[in-house]
């Protein structure tokens with residue numbers, strides 16, 4: 001069954017914070033705030049187009065849904081909830097800040113058929129949260145996560161990689177703490193420094209130095225592996241590409257194919273690990289047709305990296321292989337299988 005969410009962006013409205021990295025209008029591409037009639041129009045149009053069997057939810061993203069004025073939140077929920085039910089949408093998803101979750105707000109969300117709550121955690125290291133002016137602690141994320149799960153909602157966590165005052169050790173600390181909170185899903189966003197933010201100022205003054213792009217790709221690859229092995233779905237990797245974001249980038253880890261680059265690194269690590277542990281430099285590799293370009297890497301980067309280590313590869317397609325599997329010299333390997341410490 002097809003799954004596709006209908007996203008409605010509730011921009012910066014009502015957010016009492018200004019995090020160091022945030023320029024909500026640039027990310028969502030809109031400074032207009034949606035009202036009940038907009039929600040109804042978007043949902044009606046979507047229902048007309050989704051005429052086959054589907055499994056869809058209405059998703060309120062951007063901003064901090066539970067931090068907006070209460071009347072406005074109820075207006076949006078009321079409008080969306082009239083489209084939830086048989087033959088319509090399965091439920092409603094929202095994203096918000098951890099410090100705007102409590103029992104009272106969860107009771108309201110339950111009444112309106114909200115099924116999933118994503119928390120913008122960003123980091124679970126207090127020094128990083130403070131330096132980026134998030135206005136909440138790692139403990140707030142843990143408390144809100146437990147409450148959300150206890151109320152029976154699906155929990156999602158969002159993290160940013162490479163924030164001001166972060167480093168690989170702090171990223172790994174966040175990774176392990178996130179796993180311990182047992183979310184159903186995570187979104188990983190390597191930092192993009194946008195015009196008009198505090199991070200842009202710090203970057204220009206030389207106070208905020210970014211980790212090298214390659215280290216962040218490595219970190220993300222390790223994170224994906226750890227999350228997958230903990231049965232946590234990585235549902236997004238990197239900001240979606242948009243002209244507006246591209247026009248406002250000052251620095252950071254933006255790439256329209258960032259996710260593919262990370263998955264490509266996972267395959268590369270798996271292949272070179274196999275070559276080293278089996279003491280061989282000639283590899284016959286087979287993968288599902290849809291993974292061939294990922295295994296090869298952008299501009300054949302993986303093939304070139306392996307060649308530099310003296311490893312020659314022949315890559316063929318085999319659609320009987322699952323997308324997470326690779327066959328090397330006749331042996332089928334799960335590329336996400338952790339064989340050791342995921343340290344850097």
Ligand code: SF4
Nearest residue numbers: 015017018019022063
């Ligand atoms: S809480 Fe969210 S919307 Fe508000 S400033 Fe921070 S990132 Fe932006």
